[in-house]
Amino acid sequence: MLQLLIYLRYMAVAGQMLTVVFVIQRLNLPIPAKPLLSISAGLLAFNVLSHWWSLSHRGDAGPRALILQLLVDLLALTALLYYSGGPANPFVSLYLMPVAMAAIGLEIAPMLGLTVLTAGLYTWLLRHHLPLPHVHGSDFQLHVTGMWVNFLLSAGIMVVVLSRFMTIVRDQRRRLSEARERAIRDESLSALGSLAAGTAHELNTPLATMGLLVDDWMSSPQPPPREDIELLRSQLAHCRDHVRALAEMARRGAAGETTLEDADGFVHACVDRWRLLRPNATATFSAGAPNRKVHVDASLPQALINLINNAADANAARGVDEPVEVSTQAREGWLTIRILDRGAGPARIAARPRLDSEGQGLGIGLMISKASIERSRGRMSLSEREGGGCATEVDLPLAPTSQAAQADA
Incomplete structure (x- = not known):
């Protein structure tokens, strides 16, 4: 300018x-x-x-x-x-x-x-x-001529100024479009990184279980019991499923795809998937958002499973024989998912921000979950649970009722 x-x-x-x-x-x-x-x-x-x-x-x-x-x-x-x-x-x-x-x-x-x-x-x-x-007889004509010249001059200046301004605006729009494309590309790469890290986090538990079984067999002169062999086979199946799911989630994550799913059904499916991952731990589920739907991207189920797993680790670390409590509630356009445990509480988690709640995992569960939830335009918070423990709340935007009805139709 x-x-x-x-x-x-x-x-x-x-x-x-x-x-x-x-x-x-x-x-x-x-x-x-x-x-x-x-x-x-x-x-x-x-x-x-x-x-x-x-x-x-x-x-x-x-x-x-x-x-x-x-x-x-x-x-x-x-x-x-x-x-x-x-x-x-x-x-x-x-x-x-x-x-x-x-x-x-x-x-x-x-x-x-x-x-x-x-x-x-x-x-x-x-x-x-x-x-x-004054010039007698011609002063008004001079004034009119001056107004005509002034109009031409003003019009020329306005054309120059506005054309330059519009050139600047178009250049800024082009740069904004390029920046938006770079942000989408970087977001896709970040999603793929989170998916890979989350899969590694989930594979850690079955691999640890298989390692313990192999160590027991090597230290025992007796052949392994059939139950242990079945457990090893199931853990291998989990690993294979996780790797297969990683490829599918990577494809969806790179394309930025989301699916519209039933809110209660989505959370319940995450709890069931976690139960397969942790057969020795327990969790209860209470549905409170009937007939509501949420947009689910590739990494969101893994984020919830990580949080449930952290809660189970917190209970185990404190020696508490209580199930992890998972519940849903629809309020003011948000799906609120509450995950309750009886661990050391949010103060302990804040003191170890780069580690899981209490477990001995890879130390990336909370970070992966928070990044995935925020990528889905959600939010996560930790608070003290009444009677001791931690209350983890995840808020996800609910799909509009009209959009959900259209999807059902």
């Missing part, structure tokens, strides 16, 4: 000087040429200094610099109009040019300030100006 204003001022100064010479030489009007040309020369000197300053600062001009430029233009225009008829001058409407540029390039407060100042200077000229000399 500053560069454009400087170039326009060069043309304005040239036009002012040529107009003064034309009026004196061709129209033979006795106007005060010396002060008029002095004002234009001073404005030219200011513009040269402004041009040098903008080049030395590589065009990095803030709002204060633009305000100063517009103030100088207003004062110079007021001085020129003072010596050339004041409000009777057909070029008095040039007062609108600084106001238009202020509206484009400044915030509300300085723009309003410059507008009030412009109105005040115009009002001051009503009583303080040197009248134009």
Whole structure:
């Protein structure tokens, strides 16, 4: 904006000087040429200094610099109009040019300030100006001609300013679109990373179980019992399912796909999946969001399973023989999922922010869960449970009722 204003001022100064010479030489009007040309020369000197300053600062001009430029233009225009008829001058409407540029390039407060100042200077000229000399019989025609020239000049300036402004807007829109595409691409890569880390986290438990079984068999001279072999087979099946699910979730995550699922059914399925992962732990589920639906992306089920698993670890670490309590509730457009345990509480978790609640896992469960929930436009909070323990709340946005009804249909 500053560069454009400087170039326009060069043309304005040239036009002012040529107009003064034309009026004196061709129209033979006795106007005060010396002060008029002095004002234009001073404005030219200011513009040269402004041009040098903008080049030395590589065009990095803030709002204060633009305000100063517009103030100088207003004062110079007021001085020129003072010596050339004041409000009777057909070029008095040039007062609108600084106001238009202020509206484009400044915030509300300085723009309003410059507008009030412009109105005040115009009002001051009503009583303080040197009248134009009259040319009998032709002064009104000269005024009309001056208004025509002023219109052409104003239209040209507005076309230049607005075209430059629209070029800037289009460039900003293009950059915003590119930034949005980069953000979507980075979000997809982040989702894939979370999926891989979450799968590694889930595989840790069955692999640990298989390691314990192998250690027992190696230390025992007896052949392994059938129950242990069946347990090993089931854990291997879990690992195979997790790896297969990772490939599917990676595909969905990279494409940013989501599915519209029943809220209670989705949470219940996560609890059932966790029960397969932890057959020796228990959890209860209480449904409280009937006929409501949520958007589920690839990593969200894994996030809830991690939180339930953390709660079970917290109970085990404290030696509490209680099930993890999972419940849902629909309120004010949100699905609230509560996961309750009797562990050490949120203070202990806050003291170990990079570790799971109490377990000996990989230490990334909470981080994965929080990232996945926030990616789904949800939120997670931890609070002290009444009677001891931790209450983990997950809020997910519910799908609109109309959208859910359309999906059912």
